[in-house]
Amino acid sequence: MSAISTKHLISIKDLSSEDIELIFSTADNFKEVINRPIKKVPSLRDITVANVFFENSTRTRLSFELAEKRLSADVVNFSASGSSVSKGETLVDTVKNILAMKVDMVVMRHSSAGACEFLARNIDAKVINAGDGAHEHPTQALLDAYSIREKYGNVAGLKVAIIGDILHSRVALSNIFCLHKLGAEVMVCGPTTLMPKYISSLGVKVSHNVREALEWCNVANILRIQLERQQTRYFPSLREYTLHFGVNKALLEEVGRDITIMHPGPINRGVELDSDVADSGQSIILNQVENGVAVRMAALYLLAN
Numbered sequence: 002m003s004a005i006s007t008k009h010l011i012s013i014k015d016l017s018s019e020d021i022e023l024i025f026s027t028a029d030n031f032k033e034v035i036n037r038p039i040k041k042v043p044s045l046r047d048i049t050v051a052n053v054f055f056e057n058s059t060r061t062r063l064s065f066e067l068a069e070k071r072l073s074a075d076v077v078n079f080s081a082s083g084s085s086v087s088k089g090e091t092l093v094d095t096v097k098n099i100l101a102m103k104v105d106m107v108v109m110r111h112s113s114a115g116a117c118e119f120l121a122r123n124i125d126a127k128v129i130n131a132g133d134g135a136h137e138h139p140t141q142a143l144l145d146a147y148s149i150r151e152k153y154g155n156v157a158g159l160k161v162a163i164i165g166d167i168l169h170s171r172v173a174l175s176n177i178f179c180l181h182k183l184g185a186e187v188m189v190c191g192p193t194t195l196m197p198k199y200i201s202s203l204g205v206k207v208s209h210n211v212r213e214a215l216e217w218c219n220v221a222n223i224l225r226i227q228l229e230r231q232q233t234r235y236f237p238s239l240r241e242y243t244l245h246f247g248v249n250k251a252l253l254e255e256v257g258r259d260i261t262i263m264h265p266g267p268i269n270r271g272v273e274l275d276s277d278v279a280d281s282g283q284s285i286i287l288n289q290v291e292n293g294v295a296v297r298m299a300a301l302y303l304l305a306n
């Protein structure tokens with residue numbers, strides 16, 4: 002098997018398209034493993050991984066933990082709440098103390114953009130970014146692209162619209178980098194106030210009209226409004242946002258195209274996406290979650306080796 006070209010996984014920018022293809026082909030093998038009656042392989046038997054979460058998570062945290070356990074790694078979990086962070090301990094001191102217990106890899110989520118890169122520069126262990134502020138969420142982008150590849154056989158040539166709060170979204174940024182590396186076209190769609198000023202420089206199409214985005218794309222990846230990152234009001238009300246940018250069955254029927262619906266979760270049902278779409282045959286949202294375990298197994302395995 003070939004080797005991945007990076008020591009850490011901080012940003013999709015660290016990966017070549019060959020690295021991404023290697024992660025996908027390795028994930029294909031692990032997906033087969035996790036669908037067996039015995040879902041475990043001994044690949045990381047001598048490796049200890051710390052999942053260090055300074056910010057809330059359901060999918061990413063469980064998915065990494067399951068991936069590590071399916072690879073037979075030893076796993077320790079740390080969350081900021083209830084830890085000595087509340088007594089003023091720094092990020093580096095916290096992680097160095099965890100590493101003193103002989104940990105080989107750190108999977109970290111942090112509310113500050115750049116925290117994972119800072120950590121990687123200050124410790125010897127390998128670091129995987131599980132989401133850093135509004136910067137990147139590389140494994141989410143990998144599992145999203147993997148799920149698109151699974152549905153269509155290929156990512157190149159497809160048109161993917163990312164709809165919602167682009168300004169505060171690490172998922173949007175990582176998806177744009179990943180999809181471009183794999184040869185897809187990307188459109189971002191949302192209110193002007195939720196669009197970063199630099200967005201056109203990323204080589205994406207920009208729309209402020211959800212119908213236009215749906216008429217253009219093969220795949221719509223719908224994002225949550227990240228109220229927890231908004232210190233100011235970016236639109237008059239959630240009701241108004243839903244009226245102009247919410248995706249529902251009636252709208253999809255009017256557009257009348259066979260669009261695949263994705264969402265990284267957590268969904269705010271009835272705000273950015275209605276249940277009649279989220280739970281429909283067009284949606285691959287739970288496939289994304291299933292694929293997350295296989296893709297994270299692949300990333301952990303390739304980085305550990």
Ligand code: CP
Pocket residue numbers: 057058059060061062132138141265266267
């Ligand atoms: N997609 C995602 O990052 O979800 P969590 O915040 O639940 O991990």
